[in-house]
Amino acid sequence: MTALTIDRINKRYGNLHILKDISIPIAKGEFVSLLGPSGCGKTTTLRCIAGFERPDDGSILFGNRDVTRTLPEQRDIGMVFQSYALFPHMTVAENLSFGLEVRKVSVPDRQKRIADVLAMVRLEGYDKRFPRELSGGQQQRVALARALVIEPSVLLLDEPLANLDATLRDEMRFFIRDLQQRVGITSIYVTHDQAEAMVMSDKIVVMSAGTISQFGSPREIYERPASQSVAGFIGRSNTISGKIAEALGQDSYKVDTPCGSIGTTGPAGLAKGAEVKIMIRPENIHTRKQCVGAGQKQEAGSGEAGKDENVLAGAVVNSVYQGSANQLAVKLASGDRVTVDVNGRNPLDVGEQVALRFAASDTWLLAS
Amino acid sequence: MSALEAVPRIESRSNRGSATWMVVPALVLLIGFFALPYLTIITMSLREASTRAVYGEGLTLSHYTTALGDFYIWGILGRTLLIGATVTVLSLLLGYPVAYHLAKSRSRWTSLLYIFVLSPLLVGLVVRTFAWMIILSNNGVANQALKAIGLITFPLQLMNNSLGVTIALTHVFLPFIILPLLGNLQAISPDLAMASRSLGASRMRTFWKVTLPLSMPGIQAGTILVFVLSISAYVTPAMLGGTGGRTMSVLVVQYLVDNFRWPAGAALAIIMAAVAVMFVGLYLKLTARAMRRLP
Numbered sequence: 001m002t003a004l005t006i007d008r009i010n011k012r013y014g015n016l017h018i019l020k021d022i023s024i025p026i027a028k029g030e031f032v033s034l035l036g037p038s039g040c041g042k043t044t045t046l047r048c049i050a051g052f053e054r055p056d057d058g059s060i061l062f063g064n065r066d067v068t069r070t071l072p073e074q075r076d077i078g079m080v081f082q083s084y085a086l087f088p089h090m091t092v093a094e095n096l097s098f099g100l101e102v103r104k105v106s107v108p109d110r111q112k113r114i115a116d117v118l119a120m121v122r123l124e125g126y127d128k129r130f131p132r133e134l135s136g137g138q139q140q141r142v143a144l145a146r147a148l149v150i151e152p153s154v155l156l157l158d159e160p161l162a163n164l165d166a167t168l169r170d171e172m173r174f175f176i177r178d179l180q181q182r183v184g185i186t187s188i189y190v191t192h193d194q195a196e197a198m199v200m201s202d203k204i205v206v207m208s209a210g211t212i213s214q215f216g217s218p219r220e221i222y223e224r225p226a227s228q229s230v231a232g233f234i235g236r237s238n239t240i241s242g243k244i245a246e247a248l249g250q251d252s253y254k255v256d257t258p259c260g261s262i263g264t265t266g267p268a269g270l271a272k273g274a275e276v277k278i279m280i281r282p283e284n285i286h287t288r289k290q291c292v293g294a295g296q297k298q299e300a301g302s303g304e305a306g307k308d309e310n311v312l313a314g315a316v317v318n319s320v321y322q323g324s325a326n327q328l329a330v331k332l333a334s335g336d337r338v339t340v341d342v343n344g345r346n347p348l349d350v351g352e353q354v355a356l357r358f359a360a361s362d363t364w365l366l367a368s
Numbered sequence: 369m370s371a372l373e374a375v376p377r378i379e380s381r382s383n384r385g386s387a388t389w390m391v392v393p394a395l396v397l398l399i400g401f402f403a404l405p406y407l408t409i410i411t412m413s414l415r416e417a418s419t420r421a422v423y424g425e426g427l428t429l430s431h432y433t434t435a436l437g438d439f440y441i442w443g444i445l446g447r448t449l450l451i452g453a454t455v456t457v458l459s460l461l462l463g464y465p466v467a468y469h470l471a472k473s474r475s476r477w478t479s480l481l482y483i484f485v486l487s488p489l490l491v492g493l494v495v496r497t498f499a500w501m502i503i504l505s506n507n508g509v510a511n512q513a514l515k516a517i518g519l520i521t522f523p524l525q526l527m528n529n530s531l532g533v534t535i536a537l538t539h540v541f542l543p544f545i546i547l548p549l550l551g552n553l554q555a556i557s558p559d560l561a562m563a564s565r566s567l568g569a570s571r572m573r574t575f576w577k578v579t580l581p582l583s584m585p586g587i588q589a590g591t592i593l594v595f596v597l598s599i600s601a602y603v604t605p606a607m608l609g610g611t612g613g614r615t616m617s618v619l620v621v622q623y624l625v626d627n628f629r630w631p632a633g634a635a636l637a638i639i640m641a642a643v644a645v646m647f648v649g650l651y652l653k654l655t656a657r658a659m660r661r662l663p
Binding site for chain 1: 557559560562563564565566567568569570573577578581582661662663
């Protein structure tokens with residue numbers, strides 16, 4: 001059952017087409033991130049859901065209830081802002097009480113719910129403080145509590161971690177995700193931080209220029225990106241251009257490239273001869289020093305691994321030590337450069353010849 | 369550790385030094401043209417009246433006792449305060465929506481509205497007051513218009529009373545409440561109103577519970593400015609007030625210039641100033657309570 005349906009909404013400001021036919025179905029209890037660079041329409045989409053913007057056409061449904069034409073206060077939403085947006089003239093308890101007073105919850109009931117939600121965000125005993133007396137992380141937890149205490153049908157979060165420092169941000173990701181799962185509330189989370197979207201979401205909506213580039217689970221989006229822009233936006237990726245030589249199965253292809261023939265995985269239905277880009281993530285490429293003799297072993301090794309394994313030769317042109325890993329830039333025979341992550345403890349020197357090995361199942365074809 | 373602490377201390381000392389210097393010009397101006405004249409007025413108000421000089425040699429409190437025992441002066445003082453209070457309330461009621469709109473609006477017509485808001489200040493005081501005379505006199509634009517549409521048969525008394533003074537002063541001082549309020553309202557994050565709406569509060573409730581309490585500093589600054597300016601205004605009540613709308617400042621000038629009673633006039637001026645300080649002090653105390661929860 002979908003808790004929230006966004007059905008082909010459009011939004012224009014003058015000549016600017018901000019949202020183009022955006023449709024997102026969201027299941028009950030799901031955590032969905034709207035991910036994209038600034039100006040991609042993610043915040044406008046959130047504001048349409050909240051009711052602060054009205055789409056020009058299309059509709060928004062909460063369950064079976066069409067809310068497209070209703071005011072924000074009639075929608076039953078909880079909202080968390082980047083700026084926290086706590087009422088500065090009210091104590092923590094008064095901030096939490098605000099939405100309950102509107103809903104005419106009785107005083108004893110109110111007090112109980114405020115105490116419960118404060119315990120949930122681990123801020124017991126802070127009820128009489130003013131927002132200005134709290135740290136950024138604490139303020140954001142109060143904001144979260146204020147949105148949750150009214151038990152809304154949807155929780156909307158607009159870059160809630162953007163104002164926090166890096167360490168706190170990491171901590172809060174898990175805190176929010178954990179809380180969301182415990183409460184089981186349907187949540188929509190706007191962010192431009194792909195790492196945040198990856199670790200928190202059940203589903204990610206990748207947006208660019210007012211359209212949805214891809215909608216899927218973090219795994220689908222990372223491993224099976226729909227386009228080169230998605231692949232580039234989520235994590236680091238290498239691409240090698242080529243042409244489909246033959247289809248080996250429903251989703252496996254042999255691709256001819258300037259570095260030779262490569263076994264790959266890709267979306268079904270790619271025609272023979274089609275121009276494609278092979279995407280490989282840097283962490284899925286394994287390296288071995290290539291010297292005379294060892295090269296033979298390599299071939300033997302790849303033979304053992306079966307048809308699935310690809311081996312490409314190249315030369316290290318750059319090496320950056322990153323602590324846990326060493327990031328290599330390797331120039332292939334074709335002239336393409338690929339980025340490879342290797343263990344930081346046995347780095348390869350610039351100029352060394354390496355064999356790059358990667359499985360066909362770790363590649364993904366992008367239409368070029 | 370101590371070396372680390374010493375560096376900022378030296379810096380802050382030199383900063384403080386330069387800040388002190390920057391205050392000096394304004395301080396000289398204030399002492400030379402405000403504190404000293406006030407001292408002169410106070411001493412003048414304590415001198416005996418004289419027919420040969422501005423004031424006599426001896427010291428006396430009689431000007432104060434006479435003034436405070438005079439119901440006529442009490443009446444004028446009351447009217448002055450009433451006009452001040454009315455102008456303040458009216459300009460708040462008229463100015464708040466304008467400031468609110470200006471703070472929210474992103475339209476390109478906003479700059480035009482800014483010019484309208486500031487327009488009363490762009491016209492000379494006397495010229496503007498003459499314009500009000502043309503509008504408000506018995507034969508003026510307002511009365512003729514009302515007669516023309518048949519609402520009245522006899523002209524309304526719109527000037528030479530408190531009403532005319534109140535209307536004209538509200539017009540002049542409107543910018544003085546709009547500008548501080550605008551600054552205040554612009555500083556309130558629009559996220560707060562959105563948060564309130566998201567929690568289920570209507571626009572009305574959001575205004576009363578969130579926006580209005582947070583705009584108290586602007587209201588306080590603006591209302592004090594308008595009140596103080598209104599009760600000390602001279603040209604407008606002098607030209608539009610007649611006898612029915614005479615205020616304390618008009619009376620003081622009359623004492624000094626027409627009657628040549630400098631010590632008595634000085635006493636009136638001091639009484640007026642003292643009453644103003646008292647009222648503003650009381651008002652500050654009352655509004656401070658409403659603002660005690662603000663950061």
